[in-house]
Amino acid sequence: MDRAERVFRVHPRVRFRRLYDEAVVIHQDQAETLVLNDAGVTFLECCDGERDLAAVIEAMRAQLAVDVPTLAGDLQPFVAELEALGIIEAVAGEGR
Amino acid sequence: MPEHLARSVRTHAPDRRLRIELAADPALLPPPHSHDLAETTAIECSATAVTLRSDWFRARLDPAGGGAGQLLVHPAGRAYFGGVLENVLRVLVAYDALHRGGVLLHSSALVRGGRAAVLFGHSGAGKSTAAGLGQAAGCEVLSDDINVLIPVTGTWQAYAVPFGVVGAAGERNEPVPLGGLYRLVQAGRDAAVVCTPARAVALLAASAAFVNQDAYRAEALLDTLLELAQRHPVHELHFTRTARFLDRVLPGPGPVEG
Numbered sequence: 001m002d003r004a005e006r007v008f009r010v011h012p013r014v015r016f017r018r019l020y021d022e023a024v025v026i027h028q029d030q031a032e033t034l035v036l037n038d039a040g041v042t043f044l045e046c047c048d049g050e051r052d053l054a055a056v057i058e059a060m061r062a063q064l065a066v067d068v069p070t071l072a073g074d075l076q077p078f079v080a081e082l083e084a085l086g087i088i089e090a091v092a093g094e095g096r
Numbered sequence: 097m098p099e100h101l102a103r104s105v106r107t108h109a110p111d112r113r114l115r116i117e118l119a120a121d122p123a124l125l126p127p128p129h130s131h132d133l134a135e136t137t138a139i140e141c142s143a144t145a146v147t148l149r150s151d152w153f154r155a156r157l158d159p160a161g162g163g164a165g166q167l168l169v170h171p172a173g174r175a176y177f178g179g180v181l182e183n184v185l186r187v188l189v190a191y192d193a194l195h196r197g198g199v200l201l202h203s204s205a206l207v208r209g210g211r212a213a214v215l216f217g218h219s220g221a222g223k224s225t226a227a228g229l230g231q232a233a234g235c236e237v238l239s240d241d242i243n244v245l246i247p248v249t250g251t252w253q254a255y256a257v258p259f260g261v262v263g264a265a266g267e268r269n270e271p272v273p274l275g276g277l278y279r280l281v282q283a284g285r286d287a288a289v290v291c292t293p294a295r296a297v298a299l300l301a302a303s304a305a306f307v308n309q310d311a312y313r314a315e316a317l318l319d320t321l322l323e324l325a326q327r328h329p330v331h332e333l334h335f336t337r338t339a340r341f342l343d344r345v346l347p348g349p350g351p352v353e354g
Contacts, residue, residue, distance in 0.1 A: 015314040019322065022294035026301050026318075031308045033298035 004057075004072075006093030008079070009049030014087050016044055027086060034085070039064055043075065044082075049091050053079070112188065114165040116181070118174070126172035127152040133179050139187065141310040146191060148184060152176075155184045159313065161195040182259065189244060189257055190306040194313060198246030199320055202303045205238035205254050206230035206346060211275030212254035213345035214243055215333065216303040221280040222335055229339040235346065238272065242305070245274060245324065252327055274328055278345055283334035288344050296330035297321045 010016070016025040016036070023041035025034050036044065042063055046056040057071050064071070082088045133150075140147045141159075148155040152170040167184055169177055190200040203216035204227040215226050227240035244255040253271035278288065279299045291299065300321045301308050307317050335341050342348065 013311065015311070015318070017297075017318050019294040019297060020292070022292055024294045024298040024301065024318065026298075026308060026314060028309045028311055028314065031302065031305075033302045033308075035292070035294045035298045 003093070004054040005052045007049060007052045007091050008047040008056075008083075008088040009091050010044060010047050011086055011089050016041065025087060029086065032085075034087075039074075040078065043078065044088070047088050052093065111161065112165065112192070114167060114184070114188070116167045117169070118171045119168045120171060121154075121168055124154065124168065124170040125151040126170055127176055133176065133183060137183060139306065139309065141312050143312050146187065146310070148187060153180050155180075155187075157184070157188055157191065159191040159195065159310075161192060186242065186259055187306050189242075190304075193244045193246060194307050194316060194320065196246050197320055197323075198244060198252075199300070199304050199317070199324065200242060200244050200257075200306070201300065202241065202305050203243045204230075204240045205243040205256075205272075206342075207236040207238060207254075207272050208234070208342070208346040208348055210273065211346065212238060212243075212272040213276045213278060214245065214254060214274065215278045215280050215345070216300070217280035218302070222282055222337055223280060225337055226280065226335065226341065229337075230342060230346075233339045233342055234348075235342070246271070247323070247327075252324060276345055277324070277328050277330045278333035279330060281332050281334050283336065285334060286336050286338075286340045286344065287334040288331040289334070291325075291330045291332060293322065293325055296325035299330060299332075300325065 011027070013028045014025060015028065016023050018041055021038050023036045025036060042060055043056065046059050057068055057075065061068055061071055083090070136150045138149055146157045146159050152173045153168060155165065155167040157165040165188060169180060193200045201214060201216050203214045204223040205212045205214045206227065215223055217223060224240045227237045231237050238254055238256040239259060242257055242259045244257055245252055246255060248271065252274040254274050255271045297318065301317065304317060304321065307313055333341060333345065
C-alpha cells in the first residue's frame with residue numbers, strides 16, 4: 001500500500017482547539033501540549049480516520065491555496081512528527 | 097501527618113468532606129517496603145468520579161464541588177498515610193479549582209506590593225530557585241510548588257495552598273490579586289516575551305496538574321485557561337537564575353541587585 005493511502009485519525013486521548021490562527025493541542029496521556037499553526041491544525045482536522053493522505057492533501061490544497069507537491073513535501077516530516085508524538089495514529093495503510 | 101498539613105486554618109464551614117478509613121478491604125494489599133508513591137498511583141477519570149488507586153489505597157472523589165470523598169487505606173499503609181493524604185488533597189484541590197472556574201498550577205507565586213506573580217514551567221525550570229531569590233529580596237512566597245488561581249467577581253486571585261511551601265509561606269488565608277503569569281525559561285539573559293493565546297493556553301495546560309489528563313473536563317480546562325490568558329497574557333520569562341527577574345515581574349521601589 002502506498003504512503004499516500006495511509007489513513008490517520010487523531011489519537012482518542014488528544015484534544016485540540018483553534019485559537020485565532022493557531023491551535024492548542026493536549027495529549028492527555030502524557031499531559032503534554034503543543035501549538036500548531038493554521039496549516040497544522042487544518043491537517044489535524046482532516047485526520048478523521050476515513051480520508052487517506054492523498055484525500056487530505058487535496059482537501060488542504062483547496063483550503064490553503066498551495067500546490068500538491070509542495071504540500072506533500074511539507075507534510076511528510078510533519079506527519080512523521082505527529083505520529084511519533086502520538087498525536088495521530090494510522091488506522092490503515094503502510095506502517096499500520 | 098506531615099507538619100505542613102497539620103497547621104490550623106481558620107476558615108468557614110467546610111466545602112467538602114473526605115471520609116478516611118483504614119480498611120482491610122480484600123481489594124487492597126499491604127504496601128511494599130519501598131516504593132515511589134507518585135509512580136505507583138494511577139488516576140482514573142469518569143464523568144462522575146475521579147479515582148486514585150494503588151495496590152494499597154483507593155480514593156474516590158467527586159469532581160464537582162461540594163461532594164464527599166472517600167479514602168481507603170490498607171492498615172499496613174499507616175507509615176505512608178501522610179503522603180497519600182497529601183496527594184489526594186492535591187487532586188481534590190485541582191478539581192475544586194476547576195469547578196470554580198479556576199486552575200491549580202505547578203508554579204511558584206511571589207507577592208510584592210499586594211500583587212502575585214505566578215511563575216510556572218517544567219520540572220527544573222527554576223520555580224524553586226525563583227521563589228528562593230524572591231524571598232531573599234523581600235517578597236512573600238505563596239508556594240514554591242502549587243498555587244491555585246480562581247476568578248472572584250471578575251478578578252483573578254492567587255490562593256496559597258499548604259503544599260510544597262518554603263519559609264513562612266502557606267500561612268496566608270487571604271487571596272492575592274494576580275499580577276502576572278510567567279513561564280520560566282532558563283536563559284543567558286533576562287527578558288520577557290509575550291505569548292500568543294494558543295501558546296499561552298498550551299503552556300498553562302502543561303502545568304495544570306491532574307486535570308490536564310482528564311478527557312471529561314478538557315473543554316472546561318481550555319475554557320478556563322483561555323479566559324485566564326485573555327485577562328493576564330502569559331509571558332515567557334527568560335531567566336538567568338538571578339534576582340533581576342523581579343523587576344520585570346513585580347516592579348518594586350528600587351532595582352534588585354542580581
